Amino acid sequence: MVYGIVIFLFAIIVSKLFYLMIIQHDKYRQLADYNRIRPVLVNAPRGQIFDRNGVLIAANQSVYSVSVVRDEMRNEDDELNLLAEYIGIKREIIDLNMKKYYRGRFLPATIARDVSIKNLSLIEEHRGDLPGVNYSEFPIRLYMDKPGPQLSHVLGYLREIGRNELEKYANSDYTPGDFIGAQGLEKQYEWRLKGFKGILYYQVDALGREVGLVMDKAPIPPTPGEDLTITIDSGLQGYAEELLEGGIGSIVMMNASTGEVLAMVSKPDYVLDDFAGFIDERSWGEYVSDTTKPLLNRATLGLYPPGSAYKIITTIAALEEYKVDPLWTIECSGIYQYGDRSFGCWKPEGHGTVNLSKGLVESCNIYFYHLIQRMELDVWYKYGRMFGFDEKTGIDLPEEYSGIIPDRKYMDNKYGKHRWTRGFLLNVAIGQGDILVTPLQMVRFISMIASRGKYIQPWLVEPYQLSEEEKRDKRVNLKKSTWDKIHKMTFDVVNAFNGTAYSSRISDKKIKFYGKTGTAENPHGKPHAWFVGFAVYRSEIVSISVIIENGGHGGVFAAPIASKLIQYWFGFGDEVLTLQ
C-alpha cells in the first residue's frame, strides 16, 4: 500500500507532464514563441513616379525620427529638455508625441520626426548625456528639384493614416504613423504604390527588451511598391504652371486622339515638399483657410459656366436638327429684348448682320438667342451629353465633378413645372445660367470635336478600357457637313481676322490651330476667361482648355496661353508670339 501511494502520486505528475509536453506541446510551443518573438514591420519603399519621358518626379528619401525608451533614461525631464533643444522643437510637442506613441516602459516611443542630419549629429555628439535615446529612418517622398513642375494636384500628397482608415483597412499592413495617399494619384494608386511591409523577428526578453534577431525564423523582406509612369510631360507641365503663375485657374492639355493628359495645372497650388514629411499644423492651417483654395484641383473639381465656348454645342445641335440655314441671318444691335427683359451682346455696339458662321467666329450672343428659340431644351441637352457633359470623364483621379447641363426635368425640378419660360434658354444657349462644367470636361469635349466624334477618355496612368460596343455607342456620329462646318468655324476663330482669338494665331502654318473663346459672366467680379482648342501638326492632335478665374476676355487672356503651350509642345517654342 505504501508503494502504491508513492507510485500513484508520481503517476499523477507524469500524466500531467505527458499532457503538457506531448499532447499540448504545440500550444505551449506557440505560447513560448509568442513570449519571445516580436515581429517588427519593415517599411516597403513606395513606388516611384516617372513622367512620360522617364523623368523621375517623385522618389523616396529617408528622414530620421527620434525615439526614447523610458526605462533607459536616467532623468527623463532633463533629457527631454535637452532633446527639445538639440532637435529644435518645443518641449510641449515632445510631450504630446510621448503621449501619442508611448507603448510601454521598455519600448521606444517616437518623440520627434523629420529630424535633420544636422540636429541628429547634435544628439550623436551628446550621446553620453542621453541614455535611452535612439533614432530610426523613416521613408518620405522626395520630389523633383525646383524649378520644375509642382504637379501638386496630379500627384497629390500623403498624410499620416487616420484611425478610421486603420479600421477600414484592418486586413492590410498599415500601422499607426504610416503614410497613405490622401489626394491625386497617390490616393488613386495607393494599392499599387504602397508595396508590402516586411517583417523582422526580434527576440525579446521577459522585460520586453530586444536582444537580437530570432535565428530560427527567417525574416520576410518587404515588397517594394510598384513604380508608376504617368502621361504628364514634365517640361510642358512646368511651362504651363509658369504661364498660369499668379493667376487663379486651370489648364488641361491632352493628346486628342488617345486621351493622354499631357499637362494638368490648377492654380494656386501647393508645395508638395510641405507635405512630404510631417506637415506642421500652422502650414496646414494656412492651406486650409486660404480663400483661393490651393488644395482644390480646379481641373476636375472646379465648376464654371463654360460661356461662349459652349456655343459650339448649340451650333452642332442646330445643324444636326436642321434648325438653321447657314444663310439665315439676324441683326445684332448689341441688345436683345425678350419679353420684358433685355439681353446684351458682349459687343455693345453690335455685330450688325450675323449668319451662323459669323455668330460663332465672332461669338455673337444675339444670334444664339434667336437660334435657341427654334429648339427644344431636351434636344439641345442631348448634344451636350454626347460630348461628355453632365457626367464624369472617368479620369484615374480620386475625385471629380460631373457638372450640370440642364434638361427639361432639371428645370422642372429646380423651378417647378411651367414655372420657367423659354427665356431661361437664352442664357444656356451661350453657356451661361444653369450650366456648369469642369476644365477637364471641356478639354475632352474639344478633343472629340478634333477627332470628329471619337469617344475620348482622359487618363494619367491607365486608360479605362472600353469594349468595342461601348466605343461604338459612345461615338458621336454627326453629318460630315456638320464636322466640316464646325472645323471651319473653329479654325476661323483663331485664324480669321475677325475671329475672337485672332491675336493668338500661330504664324507657322504647318500647325493648324482651332479653338473657341469664352467669357463667362459671373456675379463675383470680372468674367472668367476661357479658351478651348486643338491643334494638328503632322498627324498629332493635341487639345487644350484654359480657364482663368475673373481673368476677363477669353480671347485676350486665355487664348494666348493655349497658343504658347501648343507651340511649345510642337517644338516651336522659340517663335512664341509675344502679344499682350
Added chain:
Amino acid sequence: MNQFSEKIRGIPFSWLIIAFLMNGLGLFALYSTSTYSIELSLHSRFVKQILWLIPSLAIFFFLLFISKKKIHKYSYPIFGLTFLVLFIPYITGSVAGTYRWISIGGMNFQPSEIIKWVGVVALAKYLSDYNLQIQKIHSMLIPIAIMLIPTMVIVKQPDLGSAIIIMSPLIPMLYWVGAKPFHILLLIAPIISILTAFNYYTFTIWIVGLAIILYLVRPNMKVSLINFFSNIFIGLLTPFLWNQLQPYQKERVLVLLDLNRDPYGVGYQVIQSQTAIGSGGFWGKGWQGGTQTHLKFLPEQETDFIFSVIGEEFGFFVVSILIIFAIFFIIGMIKAASKSSERFPSLVLIGIATLFMAHFFVNISMTINLLPVKGLPLPFLSYGGTFLVSCYGMLGLAMNMSVETLE
C-alpha cells in the same frame, strides 16, 4: 575493522549514484540559467553550488559512518540545539524581509532545512522508545508537539513551504509505528475540516462522512462527540482565520483554483513554468536552448523552478528518467525500512523517504499547476547551499540506517 568492511558491503551505493546523477543534471541546468553572462567566478551560482558540495559530502560521510547508536543517543540534544538556531535570525536581523537565513560571511544559511530531518530523527527516537503506548490517541500528543513546535517558528519566519514539509513525516511515521488508522484520521480530521470549510457542500459532505465513520468505528461516546463538534467548530472558524492570512498567501492558494485570474501576478510564474515545460516537448529544446529560461520569462529558475528548466531544455524523456530515479530512490528507502529489524533506523528511513517524497512531489506539482506555489526546492537539483547539505545529510543518514549492523 571487520565490522566496518561489513558495513561498507551493506551500503546501498546505488542511492549515491542516483543522487550524483540528479546533482549533475541540476548543475547542467544551473549552468544553463547563468549563460547570459557566464563568469565562472566565486560569485556565480554554478561555482557556488559546486563549492557547497564540499560541506555536503563531508556531512554525508560523517552521517554515513557514525554509529547508529551515537545518532540515537545525541538526537535530542541536537534537535534542541537546531531548534535554538531557528531563533538566531531574529537576533541577527532579517534577510530580504524574512527571518529564514543566517548570514555568515556572505553565505546564507537556512536552519529550517536542517530541522526537517533532525526533527525526523528525534521523532524516530521518541517513537521507538515508547512504541507500546502508541495505541492510545493521547500518546500521539508528544510526537505531534515535537514536529509542531518548530513548525510554528518556521511559519512565523515566514516560510509556509518548509512548515508544511516539516509536518509531512509525522503521519507516515505514526502509521509505521503502528498507530491506528482511525486515530490518524482523527489527527488529520481538523485539516480536512479546514480545507472543506470554504464550500458549503464539501463541508457538509465531510461532516456527514465523519459522523458515519465515528458511528461505524464506535469509540467511546465522549471522544466521538468531542471530535465531531470540534471539527465543526474548526470548520466554521476557518473562513474567519482565512481573512487573517497575508494577501500573498491567499493569492498562492487562489491561483491554483483559477490559473488566469492574475496573469502577471503570482499566476504569471505558473503560466510561464507550464509554458516552459510544455514547449519542451519530448526531446526538449536542447541544453542552453530554452527560450523561456534564457529570456527570463521563467521566474526563480535556479531554485524553485529548476524542474521547468530541465523540462524545457531536456524534454519529457529526461524528465521521465528523473522521476523514475526519484521513485527508485524513495521506494528503495521504504523497502530498507521494512527490512530493518530495529525500530529506530526503520522510522528514520520512513521519515527521510517522506521528506524526499514531499519535496519531489510538491516541487514538481507546483511547476505544473497541480499545487499552489509554495517556494520549495527540488532535492539535489535546486540551487541552494543549506538545502544541498541537507539532502546529502539525509542521504548519508538513510544509507547508514539501511545497513543492518550488529551493534
